Amino acid sequence: MKLNQSVAELRFTTFHQSLDYEDFVEGLKPHVQTDENGNSVGVTYEPEDGIFKRACNAVQTDQSKDIVECIDDYLQKIKGYENKREIPTVSGKSSLFVWWKEGNSTISSRSTSSTCSRGEEYTPSPMNIEKVKLQALGKGCENNWQAYAQAFINAVKEEYGAIADKRVVLIIDEINRGNVSKIFGELITLLEADKRSQGAHPIKVMLPYTKAEFEVPSNLYIIGTMNTTDRSTGTLDYALRRRFAFVTLKADESIIEKYYNEAGNRELGDIAVALFKDIRKFIENPKHLCGDMSIDDLMIGHSFFMAEDKEELLAKVEYEIIPLINEYINDGILAVKNTQKESAFDSWLHLTPIGEAEQDDPDEDER
Secondary structure (H helix, E strand, O other): OOOOOOHHHHHEOOOOOOOOHHHHHHHHHEEEEEEEOEEEEEEEEEEOHHHHHHHHHOOOOOOOOOHOOOOOOOHHHHEOOOHHHHEEOOOOOEHHHHHHHHHOOOEEEEEOOOOOOOOOOOOOOOEEEEHHHHHHHHHHOOOOOOOOHHHHHHHHHHHHHHHHHOEEEEEEEOOOOOOOOHHHHHHHHOEEEEEEOOOOOOOOEEOOOOOOOEEOOOOEEEEEEOOOOOOOOOOOHHHHHOOOOOOOOOHHHHHHHHHHHOOOOHHHHHHHHHHHHHHHHHOOOOOEEEEOHHHHHHHHOOOHHHHOHHHHHHHHHHHHHHHHHHHHHHOOOOOHHHHHHHHHHHHHOOOOOOOOHHHOOOOOOOO
């Protein structure tokens, strides 16, 4: 897939070791139940959409129509029990009655299959209107009855034609820091272009908690970022690699030059570019570089060399660049003798390149 047209919405998340399927797709979350007067009546566990599912839903929401206004208008249509509507649940396997009593801050709802001796207008599942609106906007959720709230939102969208097929981008930072198989679960199959909603072989799966059929829209674009030098985490498994195109963003001195040219600070730019070239030469020195990592994996990013003044550049060298290179040396990624290391670090702390002789010290024995 090529993202060659304007993006309607951008969403961002970061993977980490504690993230799992229940956070990313959907899971059961505890919710305090309240009655119409706001009094607590207990705790239930209700399905709640995760980051990925909300991004998929955003693809199908038409932002040209004010969903909040649509909800307000729909409430007028279902004002009073006599004007109740029957709407399908999220799974589509059953239905709900929904209605609104004027002046109430909640929407009344009840399963069409439920029976109650407390009267036909009794609502065991009141949905807070403001929270339903937040859920419709993707900015929150109805704490007590999220699945019912989503069914209500879907009914409103259907009523007012507020269904779209827009481009949404989900950026996953540090994608290799999470347990990808655990996070995506069965949905890893649906990431393939031909398995999506408009693909050649579209597939739907039944989600474990809502029991709703789910598909990944073709207009959801996923961008994962990762740093290949992160040794504290595992690499991506082949199953995920097959579903992504990989692009290496290399450290580029021309970007440093452009930054300083646009800032009108050519003098500092010359110093920064000289440091960039010198550090690159230090890392890729055949006598230093060892292991299976290349210069593209290890080279310090160009943003580390961009600063507003010499003091900021020096701070980046002292507190960001040198400690990272020192870690490379301590971890055995770079084989550098102590004298070479100290000489290099001292030169860089003075914002000057190290000499040719120091780059290639003939003394092989000293450590």
